[in-house]
Amino acid sequence: MSKFTFNNISYTCSENETVLDVLLAHEVAVPSSCRSGLCQTCMMQAVKGTPPGAAQKGLKDTLKAQNYFLACCCHPDEDLELALPDTQTARVRATVSNIEKLSSDIVGVSLQCEQPLDYKSGQFINLFGENSLARSYSLASVPAKDQHLTLHVRKVPDGRMSSWIHHELSSGDSVEISLPVGDCFYTPGNAAQPLLLIGTGSGLAPLYGIARDAIAQGHTGPIRLYHGSTNVDGLYLDKTLRQLTRQHENFSYMPCVSDEPVEQQDIASGHVLDVALQEHAKLAGWRVFLCGNPNMVKAAKKKTFLMGAAMKDIHADAFLPSA
Ligand SMILES: Cc1cc2nc3c(=O)[nH]c(=O)nc-3n(C[C@H](O)[C@H](O)[C@H](O)COP(=O)(O)OP(=O)(O)OC[C@H]3O[C@@H](n4cnc5c(N)ncnc54)[C@H](O)[C@@H]3O)c2cc1C
Ligand code: FES
Structure with a gap:
């Protein structure tokens, strides 16, 4: 006691x-x-x-x-x-510069900070609402390329913060965010190392940031990004990522749909983790990034380790729901 x-x-x-x-x-x-x-x-x-x-x-x-x-x-x-x-040292004020619909249940939110924010793509910030409400959102933007911070927010049914973001927040509004947190980001130093990125739903946000950050920092090894969704509508960056594939020969993207039949040849049918690991049976020497659904992240950590990835090379952010 x-x-x-x-x-x-x-x-x-x-x-x-x-x-x-x-x-x-x-x-x-x-x-x-x-x-x-x-x-x-x-x-x-x-x-x-x-x-x-x-x-x-x-x-x-x-x-x-x-x-x-x-x-x-x-x-x-x-x-x-x-x-x-002290909120003055722990929080940063930012203005919403844009909100756009990316799919039926995901919006992209751009934020312009009042003071420059030192962050790495893939880290997350905590967004503060009223009555001590606070939720974490990952950074999809790249400091060297993007002027504003970008978040991808999925609407959780009856979710307090995500409903507020989807239905009430608008351009020009002022919000408070925390300083960036987390260690799921790209570090330069081993430019030829192959990278495997696996995410579900809005778990694509940090991976999109990490992949573009690696490219911007001159990564030369293969960068393989797998995005899983229950339906085709959830593949919300499909066009953008196909364009990135055409622009960078070391980058590839594989969309995966688990819960509905798919007709397109260029979309894999099945759970994203199964698809990704079928194509990469040996992961010794790979650097792995895993984001999104907590069950997927937990299973993926274990499987990628058993398939040879070193623990120090596995970076993950499980989007844990609030308790
Ligand atoms: C490190 C980290 C990074 C994150 N990054 C992102 C991000 O980039 N984009 C994003 O959209 N979300 C992200 N999240 C999740 C986000 O922080 C919130 O948990 C989510 O937006 C729901 O908050 P809410 O207030 O709307 O729902 P709440 O009011 O907290 O919850 C409402 C109900 O929904 C349940 N619930 C909450 N979240 C989920 C969920 N994910 N799946 C199923 N049920 C749920 C709750 O248990 C509760 O019953 C992240 C979480 C963490 C921990
Ligand atoms: S670290 Fe998330 S509530 Fe304490």
């Missing part, structure tokens, strides 16, 4: 509870989304006391040094005094 104070109120945390569990149980408005240490929306700071190391996993060293931690992973082992991060 430990204690912490937040906004001058003292709370007790039992062994099985996290700081976030306790605050939410007391209806304290703190942002949170994945509740599994991935999205970093629940970041808080210990202004007195030291947070446990396990609650700082994945944070930058500069944040760790200032006693920032993730409330959803924090089982305090000493008494702490807590604060929310």
Whole structure:
């Protein structure tokens, strides 16, 4: 049993509870989304006391040094005094410069930040809404090529943030986003290494960014992108990616449809992971990027590792739903 104070109120945390569990149980408005240490929306700071190391996993060293931690992973082992991060340092204001329909349930959102944002294609930002609502969205844009940040947002039935983005957000609106988070991005240094990118649904967003970023950084090895959807309508960047294939001989794209019959010869029928792994039976020496549906990402991590990809070469972002 430990204690912490937040906004001058003292709370007790039992062994099985996290700081976030306790605050939410007391209806304290703190942002949170994945509740599994991935999205970093629940970041808080210990202004007195030291947070446990396990609650700082994945944070930058500069944040760790200032006693920032993730409330959803924090089982305090000493008494702490807590604060929310100063919004001026942890958030960036941006204006919606464009919203366009990409498919029946995916929109592309372009954002112009008030100050330049240092990011890598494939990382994600947290978008903040009202009442501490926060959700993560991956960056499809490429810093060296695109003026604005681009997100691809799928509408989740009854989803609070995605419905708001689809139905209420419009060009000219001002929003708040976090600094970029995550390590699912291309790093230069091994330009000839083959790259395998597998994504489902709007999991194409980070992969589209990563593939174009690799090309922009002079990657010479093969870049094989597989995009899975339940239906043909969900292949929302089909034309753009076919054009990219024509422009770069080391880039290829394979659309896959799992839940309806397809007539086109150039669309694979079946689950994206099965299609991709049938065509790449040996993955020793490959760098792998996996994004989208959490079940697909989990299975793909295991299978690509068993097929020879080194753990250090497997990069993944599972689009975990909010808890
Ligand atoms: C690292 C990361 C990156 C992400 N990047 C993207 C991205 O680029 N594009 C994108 O569209 N989304 C992305 N997501 C998912 C996104 O953060 C939200 O979870 C999603 O938009 C739903 O939020 P919501 O507020 O609309 O739904 P909520 O109000 O949170 O949920 C409504 C209901 O739908 C369920 N639900 C929520 N999400 C899903 C889902 N994905 N599948 C099935 N059921 C669900 C919830 O459990 C709940 O029952 C990402 C998630 C993570 C963790
Ligand atoms: S990291 Fe804590 S809610 Fe996502």
